[in-house]
Amino acid sequence: MTSITLVQGDITRQHADALVNAANSSLLGGGGVDGAIHRRGGPAILAECRALRASRYGKGLPTGQAVATTAGELDARWVIHTVGPVWSPAEDRSHLLASCYRESLRVAGELGARTVAFPAISTGVYxxxxxxxARIAVEAVRTTPTAVEEVRFVLFDTSAYEAFARHLSGR
Incomplete structure (x- = not known):
């Protein structure tokens, strides 16, 4: 059984086997969590992302998919990059957001990761x-079969933490 915990803070300061990056499809860094992970993790992450773009993901990583690289200088073994959907009031894209969590857990399992730290995917500029x-994330993690022992949601501010806490407790 996977335990789910919540932490308010900076995902780049977490110690875990894998940190999940809310990446953009280019895999080449950006703003928010993506930029912070690339800055703190150093050039090794970008080098592996460039290699992925030159091989398997020439057109970029599709929304809802996940791929791993080194964690560089972060306190983790891997970074799992996943591309969240942009929210649309006209189109239900919740299956793509849930896929980010499921696919990240699948990749983590293949790597042998036991602890995985997630940000609140798609809640920033998307x-x-x-x-x-929060509802989609908690439900996706709870219903995805995985060998990962601990999933940690790392929420940047109090309102995000409280939203995840409400869904985790079932309120």
């Missing part, structure tokens, strides 16, 4: 409403 993102 504008996914926090309460809905």
């Amino acid at each position: 504008r996914w409403p926090m309460a809905d993102a």
